[in-house]
Amino acid sequence: MSYPPAPWHLKGFSLQTLHLLDIERVRPLIPSELNIVSVLPGKTVGGVYIASYGAGSTMPYNELIVVSGLLHWQGKVGAWISHIYVDHPDSVVGGREIWGLPKQLAxxxxxxxxxxxxxxxxxxxxxxxxxxxxxxxxxxxPVSGPVFSLQHTQLLQFNGQGTLQLQLAGVDLTIDSTSPLAELNLGRPWLGFYSNSLDLIVNPPIPMHK
Structure with a gap:
């Protein structure tokens, strides 16, 4: 095993955006058994998170996470990560084998x-x-972020928790029309944040039984 076991400790900084997304557009990216939370007619919440993890982290790497919807299932609420990229091969393998996340190198x-x-x-x-x-x-x-994921046919849920030095910020997002992220039609951010100090723990996943 080339990657460390969960939980992973992540320390660094990040830029983030929040968006209102069309439920019809993101529905194909999310398992059909999960219900998408509608915050406005036809809209759910998603966003982009890019972070750099350094000293004090389980491993140093950069990460791009795209959340394509807020979901609920069997009384539990969580986000769905449809796209995720990192720049460390051990993070790719660990993300796939521990949490069922579709990590790719970038x-x-x-x-x-x-x-x-x-x-x-x-x-x-x-x-x-x-x-x-x-x-x-x-x-x-203090932050706590529950996430749903899928490993083969097994639905999982895990939680990231910790502290962010959160600053409301003007954040511009640019996505090329040929980018895989263009399918979400993210548009202009609803809100933007910068955190110059984050300290997070990503916990092991829990199998969700149907």
């Missing part, structure tokens, strides 16, 4: 400063670019 180019930005490329193609033009002062926020 390249991350960060411009870290007062106005951070990042571009993510996969197989010579630009997946997306996130850039922040402003941030408001923030403070540490």
């Amino acid at each position: 390249q991350f180019t960060w411009n870290v400063g007062k106005m951070p930005s990042v571009q993510v490329n996969h197989s010579g193609q630009t997946l997306c670019t996130l850039s922040s033009s402003w941030q408001l002062p923030g403070w540490p926020q």
Whole structure:
């Protein structure tokens, strides 16, 4: 086994966006047995999260997560990750074999400063670019994020929890029309956030029984 066992401890910084997504558009990306939560008529919540994990982490790597919907099933609520890219091969294998996440390798180019930005490329193609033009002062926020995933035919749920130094930010998202992410039609972010300090634990998954 080339990857460490769960839980994984992740420390670093991130840029994030929240979006309202068309339920009809994201439905094919989500297992049919999971119910999509409608927050407005025909709309669910999704978003883009790009983070860089460094010193103090289980392993150092960069990560792009695309959440394509908020779901509920058997009284439980969680997000669905339809696209996920990292730049460490052990993270790819661990993500697939522990949590059932469809991780792929990608390249991350960060411009870290007062106005951070990042571009993510996969197989010579630009997946997306996130850039922040402003941030408001923030403070540490406890977070807990339940996620559904699928490993072969087994539905799983796991939880990420910890603390984010969360700052409301102006975040622009650019997605090329040929990017695999274009199918979500994310559009302009509803909200944007920057966290210059995150400290998260990603717990082992729990099988969900039908």
